[in-house]
Amino acid sequence: MRAKILIVDDDxxxxxxxxxxxxxxxxEHVTADNGKxxxxxxxxxxxxxxxxxxxxPGLSGLEILEHxxxxxxxxxxxxxxSGTTHSTPLIIILTAFGTIERAVHAMQLGAYDxxxxxxSADHLTVVVNKALATVALHRQVDALLQEGDDRYGHIxxxxxxxxxxxxxxxxxxxxxVTVLLLGETGTGKEVVARAIHRWSPRRTKPFVAxxxxxxxxxxxxxxxxxxxxxxxTGAVKREPGKIEVAEGGTVFLDEIGxxxxxxxxxxxxxxxxxxxxxxxxTQPVLTNVRFIAATNKDIRRAIQQGTFREDxxxxxxxxxxxxxxxRERMDDIPALAQHILMRAIGVVTHHPCALSDNALQVLQQYxxxxxxxxxxxxxTRALILCPKDTIDPEYLHLGNxxxxxxxxAKADSPPRHYHESMEVYSRQxxxxxxxxxxxxxxxxxxxxxxxxxxxxxxLRQKDISGRQPQxxxxxx
Numbered sequence: 001m002r003a004k005i006l007i008v009d010d011d012x013x014x015x016x017x018x019x020x021x022x023x024x025x026x027x028e029h030v031t032a033d034n035g036k037x038x039x040x041x042x043x044x045x046x047x048x049x050x051x052x053x054x055x056x057p058g059l060s061g062l063e064i065l066e067h068x069x070x071x072x073x074x075x076x077x078x079x080x081x082s083g084t085t086h087s088t089p090l091i092i093i094l095t096a097f098g099t100i101e102r103a104v105h106a107m108q109l110g111a112y113d114x115x116x117x118x119x120s121a122d123h124l125t126v127v128v129n130k131a132l133a134t135v136a137l138h139r140q141v142d143a144l145l146q147e148g149d150d151r152y153g154h155i156x157x158x159x160x161x162x163x164x165x166x167x168x169x170x171x172x173x174x175x176x177v178t179v180l181l182l183g184e185t186g187t188g189k190e191v192v193a194r195a196i197h198r199w200s201p202r203r204t205k206p207f208v209a210x211x212x213x214x215x216x217x218x219x220x221x222x223x224x225x226x227x228x229x230x231x232x233t234g235a236v237k238r239e240p241g242k243i244e245v246a247e248g249g250t251v252f253l254d255e256i257g258x259x260x261x262x263x264x265x266x267x268x269x270x271x272x273x274x275x276x277x278x279x280x281x282t283q284p285v286l287t288n289v290r291f292i293a294a295t296n297k298d299i300r301r302a303i304q305q306g307t308f309r310e311d312x313x314x315x316x317x318x319x320x321x322x323x324x325x326x327r328e329r330m331d332d333i334p335a336l337a338q339h340i341l342m343r344a345i346g347v348v349t350h351h352p353c354a355l356s357d358n359a360l361q362v363l364q365q366y367x368x369x370x371x372x373x374x375x376x377x378x379x380t381r382a383l384i385l386c387p388k389d390t391i392d393p394e395y396l397h398l399g400n401x402x403x404x405x406x407x408x409a410k411a412d413s414p415p416r417h418y419h420e421s422m423e424v425y426s427r428q429x430x431x432x433x434x435x436x437x438x439x440x441x442x443x444x445x446x447x448x449x450x451x452x453x454x455x456x457x458x459l460r461q462k463d464i465s466g467r468q469p470q471x472x473x474x475x476x
Contacts, residue, residue, distance in 0.1 A: 035059025157332030231280020
């Protein structure tokens with residue numbers, strides 16, 4: 001990378017030598033020979049790195065460091081809630097041999113490194129390259145954080161049901177209590193979990209998501225708690241788990257309703273004691289994390305069936321947020337569709353694309369069994385297939401949409417028990433998705449927003465054939 005570097009020294013010979021070396025390295029440089037000019041340039045300029053002498057007229061290097069650190073802390077505090085990133089330039093101190101103690105003080109004030117005078121050109125090159133590698137790493141982290149905010153940082157819509165649940169989530173965010181997010185697949189549980197993290201004092205620490213249904217029990221245990229060297233074949237070194245990685249931040253346990261019972265008991269111990277043992281470990285590991293869990297299951301029914309621990313449920317459900325399905329917030333579809341289409345610019349398409357009035361009407365008449373995730377898939381497919389700037393209904397491919405209501409289709413049939421109705425409805429969703437995807441289970445899982453292994457598990461549980469019936473096959 002070609003960096004912009006500020007060089008500050010009142011010794012003209014040293015200043016000239018630094019200029020020549022920085023230019024030889026291929027970087028842009030700006031110079032100052034006193035503290036006041038240096039501070040003004042730092043505040044006004046956009047520098048990647050500063051080479052700062054400690055002994056300067058006007059303001060000393062230490063005084064400049066104190067000003068920069070104070071301004072940085074103030075801006076970080078102001079911008080913390082907005083999700084934006086702010087970075088001051090890295091500062092390398094130039095100091096005479098006899099002022100090493102002051103250089104150490106400068107490091108305590110936030111300096112990145114120091115170089116003692118006289119220094120060789122090669123030593124300067126090594127230190128500058130090391131600092132610029134750190135700058136590049138910071139930029140990568142900022143880009144990843146921004147990418148995460150772009151994907152998960154927007155909760156769109158003003159539906160009263162959704163607004164009421166978000167109000168509860170915001171009230172719970174500043175505390176460390178566990179939050180349980182309930183709702184169907186695709187309703188945005190991870191988006192809300194990330195929002196709770198951003199609204200909390202832990203916002204600057206990691207947010208780590210763990211899918212409790214994506215891995216077998218032994219791998220999930222290792223994923224959560226890590227392992228010690230030699231604990232199993234192939235464990236050649238100690239590896240931290242996701243809970244350790246999230247230290248000081250938030251662990252999001254997605255699909256907690258599918259966690260095996262043995263791991264539920266281990267998780268309960270973590271929630272109670274804030275400590276755990278790595279796989280194969282004998283020493284407890286203390287931790288400081290906040291847990292948010294989510295599931296699309298009926299947890300109370302799972303408790304009755306003995307597949308979920310009641311004591312763990314009460315530990316997790318200190319605050320419960322239930323996200324409404326998309327069919328109950330149809331008034332949010334125009335805003336959601338607009339947001340999805342805008343986010344697709346530069347990724348799926350390079351030109352703006354809008355929905356026609358008829359297409360928007362079709363979207364609002366569909367019942368969205370896959371919720372927001374299905375809406376995103378439908379619009380992404382339409383963007384790819386539509387050659388125009390306006391998406392018409394035929395590009396949505398929702399002609400074979402499920403009926404608006406099972407009750408409306410069978411008005412004369414007696415009402416079913418709630419769980420029986422949900423079982424019938426879930427079977428209908430899966431079977432129709434299989435037919436739409438010509439019985440390709442991988443594409444069906446993607447459309448429904450499910451893991452491929454979880455779809456296989458559902459087919460087995462609900463006794464649904466994953467193969468095309470012979471009567472519908474063209475070769476039969």
